[in-house]
Amino acid sequence: MAAGIGRQGLAGALRALRVSRPREQLLLVELNRPDKRNAMCSAFWREMVECFQDIAQDSSTRAVVIAGAGSVFTAGIDLSDLGREFLAVEGEDTARRAWKLRQKIQEFQETFSVLEKCPKPVIAAVHGACIGAGVDLISACDIRYCSEDAWFQVKEVDIGLAADVGTLQRLPKILGSQSLVNELAFTARKLLAPEALTCGLVSRVFPDKETLLDGALDLASAIAARSPVAVQGTKVNLLFSRDHPVSDGLRFMATWNMAMLQTEDVLKSAQAALEKRGPESVTFAKL
Structure with missing residues (x-):
């Protein structure tokens, strides 16, 4: 964990994230399960909230870059992990089970809403796949960059769900076409980097992951130089x-x-x- 960040018990205890300070006044938050294509396990959902609540209070940090370790940004929700968690929700009857499910969904929504609540600008640097909950995540970021190999997919309909942690609420406010939003959400088709740039999902495309991270950090440095x-x-x-x-x-x-x-x-x-x-x-x- 970077110096100056980490509530008691959080520093050094991260499983799904890695936080570093590559430059003065900046933090790099990486999804850090490269062997699992950065799939979002139960630890990720908790750690994101704790991490960005800490960042919001850290006066040494003025901008944040979110990236993914390894070959892709994220494969989305870790179904093998979270599927068991949702199936384990109990209740004495349907209404009580539904009430608990609603509470759990709202907890998951907070994982990305915390990015908006954090007053420090958050820049997403996407390479490779950005699937399902990955789109929810970047939709809550302030600025989105990607590499030429990046692609985006609102995947939830393919697993029998309506996206429920932010994509359907934020993406229509980002893209210039409600028709395109509907198409992506109804069909789960892939949106490649050139189209992502054209439709406004990202504001810049870089040749590869290395230049992407450099560009995102340069942008974060320019932001950090301002009041x-x-x-x-x-x-x-x-x-x-x-x-x-x-x-x-x-x-x-x-x-x-x-x-x-x-x-x-x-x-x-x-x-x-x-x-x-x-x-x-x-x-x-x-x-």
Whole structure:
């Protein structure tokens, strides 16, 4: 676990994730079951929540990159592991079993919602396969890059399910075509990297995994060089505005900035601009 990250008992205890600090103010969170194609086991769902709750409180981190160890980003849910967990849900009758199943589904939803709740920008760097719950994961990230060999698949209909941890709610707000969203969700067909770029699922495509990670880290470094008050406030307001009418978003923004405009970061940034210096030349306090 990276220095400065890890609630008591979490540091050094990760099974499904690996967290490192490749550059100052950045964290790299890797799905770390390469022998299982980074399939999401029960430990993954718990560790993601704990990890990003910690990151949200870590003033030393200003941006995060999520990637996959090994040959693919993720094969999605580990059915052999989680299938047993869901089948084991008990209840005295149908209603009580359904109630417990609903609670468990909501717990799984939080695994990716925590990415949005974390005020630090989160960049997904996808190579190879990104299947099923992998699409749920990247849909909750702020920025998505991929390599030329990447492909994406909303796989749930092929196993008799409607995707239930975020894809159906977030993907329509990302892609420019509801028709395409419906096609992908109804058929489970593969979406290759060139089409992912064209439709807006990703914003850049790189030749291979190595250049992808370099590009994602360079982007994270550029974000980290800016005022954390400005960057984190921007993320909060973008998400609020996504889910509310324009008038509500404007009111929320006014209330937000009546406090945040009083930061010293505004004066520091303005002075750097007047002196024709970039934001990298300014030292901003931790947030």
